Amino acid sequence: MISVHDLHKHYGQRTVLDGISLSFPERRLTSLIGPNGAGKSTLLLMIGRLLEASAGEVRLAGQPIQRIASNAYARRVATLRQATELNLRLRVEELVEFGRFPYCGGRLHADDHRAVDQAIAFLGLDSLRQRYVDELSGGQRQMALLGMTIAQETDYLLLDEPLNNLDMRHAVQIMRALRRLCDERGCTVLLVVHDINFAASYSDHIVALKAGRVHCAGSVAEVVTETRLRALYELDFAISYSARGPLCNYFNPPRDLS
Amino acid sequence: MARHAPWALVVLLSGAFVLFGADFDMTYVIPRRLLRLGAMLVGGVCVAWSAITFQTLTGNRLLTPAVMGYEALYLLLQALLVLLLGSAGVVLLGAQGNVLLAASVMFGYSWVLHRWLLREGQHNLYFLLLVGLVLTLLLGSLTQFVQLKISPGEFSLLQGVSQTSFNRVQGAQLLVSALLVGALALLNRNQLNTLDVLALGRDQARSLGVDYPRVLRQQLALIAALVAISTSLLGPTAFMGVLVANLAYRLATSYRHRLTLALGSALAIVVFLIAQLLVEHLFNYKTTVGLLINLLCGGYFLVLLTRQRSHR
Numbered sequence: 425m426i427s428v429h430d431l432h433k434h435y436g437q438r439t440v441l442d443g444i445s446l447s448f449p450e451r452r453l454t455s456l457i458g459p460n461g462a463g464k465s466t467l468l469l470m471i472g473r474l475l476e477a478s479a480g481e482v483r484l485a486g487q488p489i490q491r492i493a494s495n496a497y498a499r500r501v502a503t504l505r506q507a508t509e510l511n512l513r514l515r516v517e518e519l520v521e522f523g524r525f526p527y528c529g530g531r532l533h534a535d536d537h538r539a540v541d542q543a544i545a546f547l548g549l550d551s552l553r554q555r556y557v558d559e560l561s562g563g564q565r566q567m568a569l570l571g572m573t574i575a576q577e578t579d580y581l582l583l584d585e586p587l588n589n590l591d592m593r594h595a596v597q598i599m600r601a602l603r604r605l606c607d608e609r610g611c612t613v614l615l616v617v618h619d620i621n622f623a624a625s626y627s628d629h630i631v632a633l634k635a636g637r638v639h640c641a642g643s644v645a646e647v648v649t650e651t652r653l654r655a656l657y658e659l660d661f662a663i664s665y666s667a668r669g670p671l672c673n674y675f676n677p678p679r680d681l682s
Numbered sequence: 683m684a685r686h687a688p689w690a691l692v693v694l695l696s697g698a699f700v701l702f703g704a705d706f707d708m709t710y711v712i713p714r715r716l717l718r719l720g721a722m723l724v725g726g727v728c729v730a731w732s733a734i735t736f737q738t739l740t741g742n743r744l745l746t747p748a749v750m751g752y753e754a755l756y757l758l759l760q761a762l763l764v765l766l767l768g769s770a771g772v773v774l775l776g777a778q779g780n781v782l783l784a785a786s787v788m789f790g791y792s793w794v795l796h797r798w799l800l801r802e803g804q805h806n807l808y809f810l811l812l813v814g815l816v817l818t819l820l821l822g823s824l825t826q827f828v829q830l831k832i833s834p835g836e837f838s839l840l841q842g843v844s845q846t847s848f849n850r851v852q853g854a855q856l857l858v859s860a861l862l863v864g865a866l867a868l869l870n871r872n873q874l875n876t877l878d879v880l881a882l883g884r885d886q887a888r889s890l891g892v893d894y895p896r897v898l899r900q901q902l903a904l905i906a907a908l909v910a911i912s913t914s915l916l917g918p919t920a921f922m923g924v925l926v927a928n929l930a931y932r933l934a935t936s937y938r939h940r941l942t943l944a945l946g947s948a949l950a951i952v953v954f955l956i957a958q959l960l961v962e963h964l965f966n967y968k969t970t971v972g973l974l975i976n977l978l979c980g981g982y983f984l985v986l987l988t989r990q991r992s993h994r
Contacts, residue, residue: 474885498891505885512881512937522879526891530875576890 425450426471426501426580426612431480433466433636440466442636443480452628453606453613457620457647459657462633464616465506465584471614472503472582484580498526502576504569506585514557516568520544523575543575547601563594570598574605581605583615587622595619599626620657624648624670632656648672688933688948695955702963718848720856721915722954724863725848726926728912730946732905733923734930734939738877739901740799741884743931744986745810746923750795751817752788752909753918758821759787760843761828769836777855777914785910792902800895846917846972848958859911866904873900874939881937917972921979926950928986953978 427447433440441463448454456464469475471482473489481488489497502523510519520543524536532540544553547567557565566586573581583602587595603626605611617623623630623644630647632639639656640647648670653661660677663670696719704711733746747753763772763780775783825844829837842850876897879887888894912919930946957974961967 469885472889474888494888494893495891498889501889503885503889505883505889510882513931513935514937518937522882522890525875525879529872530878 425486426482426484426614428467428471428482429480431467431470431482432478433463433470433475434478440636441470441477444633444636444638445480446631446638446641448612448614448631449629450612451606451610453602453626454615454629454631455623455627456614456616456631456633457618457623457656458633458639461635462639463636464633467633468582468584468614468616469503469505472501473497474503474505495526498576498578500578501580501582502573502578503582504573504584504586506588510557510565512557516549516552516555516557516560516571517544519557519568520549520571520575523572523577526576539575539577543571546574546604547571563590563597566590566594566598567601570601574601579611581611581613583613585616585618587617587619595622602626620648620653620672620674624672625668644670688945688952691952692948692955695952695959699955699959702959717851717853717856718958720860721848721851722951722958724856724860725912725916725919726950726954727863727947728908728915729919729923730926730930730950731943732908732912733927734942734946735877735901736905736923737927738880738939739898740810741880742810743928744924744983745814746921746927747905747909748918748920748923749811749818750814751821752791752906753913753920754818754821754825755787755791756784756910756913757844757918758825758828759784761825761832761840764832764836764840765828769839772839777852778858781855781859781910781914784914785907788906788910789903792906796898796902799898843917845970846919846975848916848954848971851915855915859915862907862911866907870904873897874943877901877939878937920972920976921983922950922953922975924986925979925982926953928982 425447427445429445431441431444440461444463444467456468458464466475470477471489473494481490483489484492484497484500492500517540520540521532521536523543524532524539528536544550547570549567549571552560552564552568555564557568560568570583570586573583581602586598586602590598599622602613602615606613606628627644629642630644631641632647632652634656640652648663650661650663653659653663653672653674657674659674660679662673664673665671699719700712700715704715706712733748736747736750737743737745760780763775763783767775772780829840832840876887876892879890879892880894880897882890884894926946926949927942929949930942933949934941934945936942953975954971957971957978960974961969961971
């Protein structure tokens, strides 16, 4: 289990994270939500060891993550950053093969090829396999990057705004793939997501951050309520329920924003 | 096809360079030319290798060690040596001592750069370019300041060091340099796959288990050694690294360093050979190799800069 303990992050005078303590449920999909600048990505990147904490620590199965070697950590936790700019002449297949680097150091064995094939099949990327990454659409590229992360075969996946700039269809594809990773493979998925409706439709657990602190955390039913969302985003929410789940409407509030 | 063409060109041009108009004079002309050819081979490998690695580490295709002030630092060191020791002292220090000293100063510079590159946040390309430019200018004017303080004889010695040329190379120095480069290549063999991953960007590489700070330290130390070898062998090469690196990316049609490094080296050697052939046989030594290379590579650098801008 991943847990964070009194985590702080300061940039000079500015405090981004102000004492966060949380644990993330195993084999569940957890969404980190909150307004811009709440510290969601910072928290996620610290768990992924891409940022150092100013104080406090992150633990994986009770062990402080700084004590785990980079290579060993990469076999347990995979991180996908947002908007990776790739101006490389790289085929989708080669990109996915990078996911095996923590295991084989770049020289792929039979087991690695199996993992690459599985990741590509899992996402239905076979038709794109030989295409160059820089010729793909944004949505296809994000799928290919997710393929690399899946080929890493880790128990934990961290994704920083994976839906950024995607059209609805690709966004749904990505979220469904993450859901399946959780349900079929028992992965623990943490993602930062801005669209509250995607968070409400696909998550098991939601953590809401505001101004560097935990605003509230719990199941979708606990967090996605009109009162809590209004306090979190300072927006007027109307939530309706249907067979397909909750739908949060904040698009055209009847009153002016306070 | 495109991958092998540069090597074919290297062989062809080397043959032309060694044999053209030499009348098979084995006592003087050909041995002298072989020495120059050796300098081009070793220097070309150093220039391409250090430039491509530096670009992978910093994640952009305009920066090279030369642009970031490594060569300016070398020239300043030479000027200071002449000022402090006099020309006799520099001769006493010898080529080997000079290389060692230059290498250690560059290790220091690499270390500073590595501290700076590891800082979080600010990695704006244009900011880095500006830093490189300012550093080069600053070190350049310091060098000029020193030059004004020394005697004409010492000045001409310094002048010789500050231009690209294949004529000053000595046999022993070439041999040591070649052995060093060979040893570095052997040591670095296993790091090439890691460099491939780094091309994905440093965050993605880190989440794939690359120990970025360690790799950065090692590779910047390597770059310091390579630049020290190439500048002491043939002087500063300015924008040449940018040219060969970018041409190599284009021709390789692959991201793998195994390929881009080899191709870049071949291209660097080709540029050296063409420039030297032109100087010797077309311009009859009325122009310098450095001038030709700078003209070609500086122009290409400008093209790259404007292209990058219009892409945004």
